[in-house]
Amino acid sequence: MDAIQTTVVQLSTALSLTLIFVGTSLGIFVGAIPGLTGAMLIALTLPLTFTLDPQLAMTLLVSMYVGSISGGLITGTLLRMPGTPASVMTTLDGYPMSQQGQPGRALGLGIYASLVGGLISCLFLVTLSAPIARWSTQLGPFEYCSLVMMALVLIATIDGASLTRSLFSGTLGILAAMPGISAATGEVRLTLGFASLNGGFKLLPVLIGMFAINQVLRDIANIDQKIPRVSVTHSGLWLTLVDWKNQWVNMLRSSLIGTFIGILPGIGANIGSIAAYSAAKNSSKTPQKFGSGSAEGIVASEAANNATVGGALIPLVAMGIPGSVIDAILLGALVLHGLQPGPRLFSDHPELVHTIMGTYFLANLVMFAVMIASVGFLAKLVRFPRPFLLPIILTFCIAGSFALSNRMFDVWVMLGFGLLGLVLERNRIPLAPFVIGFVLGPIAEENLCAGLMSSHGSWLPIITRPISLLFVVISALLLIVPLVRQFRKKWDSKKKTMNDDDAKETSIVPQSETLSENGEQNSHSFWSRYGLPVWHTVAVMAIIGMIVFQCSGFFANQHELTQFPQQPVQVVVPFSAGGGTDLFARIVQKSITENKLLKQPVVIINQAGGSGTIGSRNVKQARADGYKILCTHEGLITSKYSGKVNYGPEAFEPIAQTGEINLVVVVHQNARHKNLAELLQYAENHPGELQFGTNFGALAHFAAKKIEQACGGEYFNYVQSGDGQKRYTLLIGGHIDATIFSLAEFLAYRGDGQIRALAVLSKERNSALPDIATAREQGIDAVVGNSLYWFAPKGTPQERIDLLADTLEQAMQSDSVRNSLRALSIAPVFYRGEKLNENISQSEKIFSELVPGSTIQLPDFPFYIIIATLSLMSIVVVQEIFFSRTPSTNRFSSCKPRTWLAICCFVLLCCYVLVLEQGWLSYWLATAFMVAVTGGAMAKWQPRYLLILIELSLLTGLGTEIVFTSVFSVVLP
Numbered sequence: 001m002d003a004i005q006t007t008v009v010q011l012s013t014a015l016s017l018t019l020i021f022v023g024t025s026l027g028i029f030v031g032a033i034p035g036l037t038g039a040m041l042i043a044l045t046l047p048l049t050f051t052l053d054p055q056l057a058m059t060l061l062v063s064m065y066v067g068s069i070s071g072g073l074i075t076g077t078l079l080r081m082p083g084t085p086a087s088v089m090t091t092l093d094g095y096p097m098s099q100q101g102q103p104g105r106a107l108g109l110g111i112y113a114s115l116v117g118g119l120i121s122c123l124f125l126v127t128l129s130a131p132i133a134r135w136s137t138q139l140g141p142f143e144y145c146s147l148v149m150m151a152l153v154l155i156a157t158i159d160g161a162s163l164t165r166s167l168f169s170g171t172l173g174i175l176a177a178m179p180g181i182s183a184a185t186g187e188v189r190l191t192l193g194f195a196s197l198n199g200g201f202k203l204l205p206v207l208i209g210m211f212a213i214n215q216v217l218r219d220i221a222n223i224d225q226k227i228p229r230v231s232v233t234h235s236g237l238w239l240t241l242v243d244w245k246n247q248w249v250n251m252l253r254s255s256l257i258g259t260f261i262g263i264l265p266g267i268g269a270n271i272g273s274i275a276a277y278s279a280a281k282n283s284s285k286t287p288q289k290f291g292s293g294s295a296e297g298i299v300a301s302e303a304a305n306n307a308t309v310g311g312a313l314i315p316l317v318a319m320g321i322p323g324s325v326i327d328a329i330l331l332g333a334l335v336l337h338g339l340q341p342g343p344r345l346f347s348d349h350p351e352l353v354h355t356i357m358g359t360y361f362l363a364n365l366v367m368f369a370v371m372i373a374s375v376g377f378l379a380k381l382v383r384f385p386r387p388f389l390l391p392i393i394l395t396f397c398i399a400g401s402f403a404l405s406n407r408m409f410d411v412w413v414m415l416g417f418g419l420l421g422l423v424l425e426r427n428r429i430p431l432a433p434f435v436i437g438f439v440l441g442p443i444a445e446e447n448l449c450a451g452l453m454s455s456h457g458s459w460l461p462i463i464t465r466p467i468s469l470l471f472v473v474i475s476a477l478l479l480i481v482p483l484v485r486q487f488r489k490k491w492d493s494k495k496k497t498m499n500d501d502d503a504k505e506t507s508i509v510p511q512s513e514t515l516s517e518n519g520e521q522n523s524h525s526f527w528s529r530y531g532l533p534v535w536h537t538v539a540v541m542a543i544i545g546m547i548v549f550q551c552s553g554f555f556a557n558q559h560e561l562t563q564f565p566q567q568p569v570q571v572v573v574p575f576s577a578g579g580g581t582d583l584f585a586r587i588v589q590k591s592i593t594e595n596k597l598l599k600q601p602v603v604i605i606n607q608a609g610g611s612g613t614i615g616s617r618n619v620k621q622a623r624a625d626g627y628k629i630l631c632t633h634e635g636l637i638t639s640k641y642s643g644k645v646n647y648g649p650e651a652f653e654p655i656a657q658t659g660e661i662n663l664v665v666v667v668h669q670n671a672r673h674k675n676l677a678e679l680l681q682y683a684e685n686h687p688g689e690l691q692f693g694t695n696f697g698a699l700a701h702f703a704a705k706k707i708e709q710a711c712g713g714e715y716f717n718y719v720q721s722g723d724g725q726k727r728y729t730l731l732i733g734g735h736i737d738a739t740i741f742s743l744a745e746f747l748a749y750r751g752d753g754q755i756r757a758l759a760v761l762s763k764e765r766n767s768a769l770p771d772i773a774t775a776r777e778q779g780i781d782a783v784v785g786n787s788l789y790w791f792a793p794k795g796t797p798q799e800r801i802d803l804l805a806d807t808l809e810q811a812m813q814s815d816s817v818r819n820s821l822r823a824l825s826i827a828p829v830f831y832r833g834e835k836l837n838e839n840i841s842q843s844e845k846i847f848s849e850l851v852p853g854s855t856i857q858l859p860d861f862p863f864y865i866i867i868a869t870l871s872l873m874s875i876v877v878v879q880e881i882f883f884s885r886t887p888s889t890n891r892f893s894s895c896k897p898r899t900w901l902a903i904c905c906f907v908l909l910c911c912y913v914l915v916l917e918q919g920w921l922s923y924w925l926a927t928a929f930m931v932a933v934t935g936g937a938m939a940k941w942q943p944r945y946l947l948i949l950i951e952l953s954l955l956t957g958l959g960t961e962i963v964f965t966s967v968f969s970v971v972l973p
Contacts, residue, residue: 030064141450175866176417220902396960564803572615636648665758
C-alpha cells in the first residue's frame with residue numbers, strides 16, 4: 001500500500017504529468033509519420049534518460065510507447081498512409097469512411113476504441129501480470145505455429161472478394177516475405193544475386209507502397225473528381241448511446257484478443273489487429289460492409305492494436321521477457337538504470353512497477369484527450385487541395401522509407417510495391433490477404449521449422465499437443481463456417497451476390513479533390529476561407545527561418561573546412577534498436593556528445609536485417625572518408641563462415657575493439673545437470689535427445705559447435721530458436737534443454753529464478769558469476785567470447801582512422817561509460833593497432849574451424865509457396881478469361897482521362913529518387929523541385945496557384961530535412 005501511495009504522489013507531480021503529456025504527444029506525432037517508428041523515438045530518447053530517476057525515465061518512455069501505437073490511426077484514416085504496421089487494418093475501413101465525408105467519425109471511433117483497448121489491457125496488466133506471463137511460456141514452436149496458421153486462415157475470410165483471389169493474394173504475400181536470409185535455417189534464398197535482398201523486404205516500405213503510393217497514384221488519376229464537403233464538430237466525435245450499444249461487445253472482444261496477442265513474445269500489434277478484425281467480421285451481421293467504411297472494422301483494429309501494448313508489458317514486468325522491439329528497449333533502459341527485470345522487480349522495486357502501470361493508464365487518457373482535441377484540425381486535411389497535399393504525401397513516404405534503415409533500396413521497394421498494389425486492385429485482387437501473408441508467413445515457417453527440429457522431423461506434435469490441437473480446430477472452424485455461409489448465400493441468390501461484389505469493387509475507387517473547371521472553385525474557396533494573405537506571410541517567414549537555420553551550421557564551420565569531420569559521423573549498428581550492441585553504441589555516443597570529443601555530432605543508424613549483413617554491407621560500400629563507420633560484434637566474422645556473406649573484417653579498416661562480453665551455457669533451474677561436463681555426458685549417452693536452442697549461423701551456434709569440437713563429437717540436436725528473448729521463453733517452458741546467452745542476457749533473465757548457468761566460456765571466471773566454473777576448469781577447452789568492434793570502409797585515410805580511435809579511447813575512459821557498460825556486463829576494454837588485428841585474427845581462426853548446420857532435412861517451403869502462387873494465379877486468369885461477366889475491354893476503357901498524369905508523376909518520382917541516390921542535388925532542393933513540378937502538373941499550371949506551390953515546395957523540402965535530420969537524427973540522402 002505504501003508503494004501505491006508513493007506512486008500516486010510521484011505521478012501527481014508537475015514534472016511527471018509534463019513528461020506523460022510530452023511523451024504521449026511526441027509518440028502520436030511520430031506514429032503518424034510513416035518511417036518514424038516508436039522504436040526509433042524511444043531509442044533516440046533513451047540516452048537522455050540516463051540522468052533521470054528510473055521512475056521518471058520509465059514514465060517518459062512508456063508514454064511514448066502508447067502514443068506511437070495510437071498515432072498511426074491519423075494518416076491511415078485520412079490519407080490511406082498507415083503510420084505504423086499496426087494501423088493497416090484500420091486503413092481498410094477508416095479511409096473509405098473519411099472519403100464518404102465522415103473523417104471526424106472515423107477518427108472518433110478509432111480514438112475511443114484505442115482508449116478502451118488500452119484501459120482493458122491495463123486492467124490485465126495490473127491484476128494478472130504474473131500468472132498470465134507464466135502461462136504464455138507453455139507455448140512452444142508447434143503452438144506458435146498453429147496459432148499463426150489460425151491467423152493465416154483469415155486470408156480466406158478477411159475480404160469479400162472471391163476465395164481464389166484472396167488465397168492468391170495471401171500466397172503472393174508469403175512469397176514476397178521469402179527472399180533473404182531464412183530465419184529458420186540461416187540460408188540465403190531467392191535473392192536473385194542482389195545482396196541488398198539478404199535482409200528481405202522490410203515491412204514498412206511494403207505497406208507504404210501498397211497503400212500510400214498506390215492511393216496517391218489513384219488520386220492523381222481521379223484528381224478531377226470532387227469529394228464530399230467535410231464538416232467536423234467536436235459534438236460529432238462523441239459516441240452516442242446507440243454507438244456504445246452496437247460496439248461494446250466488439251470493443252471488449254477485440255481488446256481481449258489484442259491483450260492475449262500482446263502477451264506472446266514476438267507476435268506484435270499488427271497481428272493483434274488482424275485477428276481482431278477477422279473476429280469482428282465473422283461475428284458481424286453486416287460483414288459485406290467491411291472494407292468499405294465499416295465502423296466495426298475501425299473499432300476492432302484500434303482496440304486490439306492498443307491493447308497489445310498493455311499485453312506486451314505483462315511479460316516484461318513479470319518475467320523480464322520483451323514482447324516487441326520497443327519492449328526490448330524498455331528492458332535495456334531498466335538494466336542501464338541498475339535494475340533487474342523479472343519477479344524480483346515486484347519485491348525489490350514495487351514503486352517502479354506501479355509507476356509503469358500508472359503511467360500506462362494515464363498515457364491512454366492523455367492520448368485520448370490530445371487526439372480528440374486535435375481531430376477537428378486533422379480532419380481538414382481531407383479538404384486540403386490535392387495538388388498541394390499529394391506531393392507532400394509523396395515526400396513523407398520517400399523520407400519515411402529511407403529513414404527506416406537509411407537505404408535507398410527501401411525507397412525503390414516502396415515504389416515497386418506501390419505499382420504492385422495498383423495492379424492487384426485494378427484486377428480486383430484484395431490487398432488485405434497480401435499483408436496478412438507477408439506478416440505471418442515467416443513467423444509460421446520459423447516456428448514450424450523449430451518444431452520439426454525438436455521432434456526430429458515428425459509432424460505429429462502439431463495435433464498431439466493440446467493447445468496446438470485447439471488452435472488447429474479453431475482454424476478449421478474459421479475456414480469452414482464462412483465457406484458454408486458463402487455457399488448458402490450463393491445458392492440462394494447467386495446473381496445478387498455477384499452484383500454486390502461488383503458494387504463493392506466500384507466503391508473502392510477513391511474520391512479526390514479537384515482543380516478541374518468544376519473543382520477549381522472548391523480549391524479557391526479553401527484558400528479564401530483560411531486566408532491567402534496570412535498563408536503567404538507565414539510561409540515566407542517560415543522559409544526564411546529555415547534557410548537561416550540551415551545556413552547557420554554552414555557558416556559556423558567555414559573556418560574548419562580543411563579539418564575532419566565537417567559533417568555528422570554516422571555509426572551504423574546492424575541490429576535492431578534496444579539490443580546490446582545498440583545500447584553500447586548509444587552509451588559511447590552520449591559520452592562523445594557530452595564531452596564534445598568530436599566537432600560534429602555522432603548519429604546512430606540502425607540497419608537491422610540479414611543477421612547483421614545489411615548494415616555491414618552498407619558500410620563496406622560507403623565512401624572511404626570516415627563519415628560512415630560500423631559498430632558490430634563477432635557476428636561480422638560468423639556471417640562470413642556461415643556462408644551468409646563472402647567478406648569479413650578484411651573488407652574494412654579496423655578502428656578499435658572497445659568491449660568484451662562473456663558467453664554462458666544455461667539450462668532450466670530444475671535440470672538434472674549440475675555442470676557442463678554432466679550435460680555433455682548426458683548428451684553422449686542419449687544421442688539426439690538433448691535439444692539445444694540457438695540461432696543458426698549466429699555466435700551462440702558457433703560457440704556450441706566449439707564445445708562439441710573440444711569434446712570430439714556431435715552431442716546436440718540443434719533447434720532454431722531465434723534471438724535471446726525467444727530462447728529464454730522456450731527454455732523456461734521446457735521446449736529446449738539448453739542454450740547459450742551472453743552474460744548480460746543471463747543476468748537480466750536469471751532474476752526470474754528459472755534458469756541457471758553451467759559454465760562460462762572464458763579463460764577466467766567472471767566477477768559477476770564467481771561461483772560458476774569456466775568450461776576449461778571442467779576439462780572442456782572451449783573459450784569463445786563476444787567482442788565489440790568499430791570498422792571503417794576499406795581505404796579510409798589513416799589519419800581519420802587514428803582520430804576516430806582517439807575519440808573512442810577518450811570516450812571509453814569516461815567513468816559514466818565504464819559504469820554504464822558494467823551495468824550491461826560488458827568489460828570496458830580498448831585495443832587498437834597491432835593488438836586489435838591480433839584479436840581479430842584469433843577470432844577468425846576459431847570460427848573458421850567450425851561449420852554449423854542443421855541436422856534435420858526441412859521442407860523446401862519457398863518451392864511449395866511458388867507452386868501454390870503460380871497455381872492460384874493460373875486459376876484467377878482462367879476465371880477472368882472464361883467466367884468473368886465483366887468484359888475486359890469495358891474495364892480498360894474505364895481508364896480515367898488523367899491516367900497519363902499519374903504515369904508521368906510516377907516517372908518523375910523515380911527520377912527524383914535516382915537524383916537523391918546519386919547525390920546530384922541536395923535533398924531539400926531536389927524535394928522542392930519535385931513538389932513544385934508534380935503539384936503544378938496536377939493544378940494544370942494555373943497562375944493563381946504557382947506562388948503557393950513555390951512556397952509549399954520550399955517549406956516541404958526544408959521542413960522535411962530539418963524534422964528528420966535535426967530532430968530525429970536521420971541523415972537524409
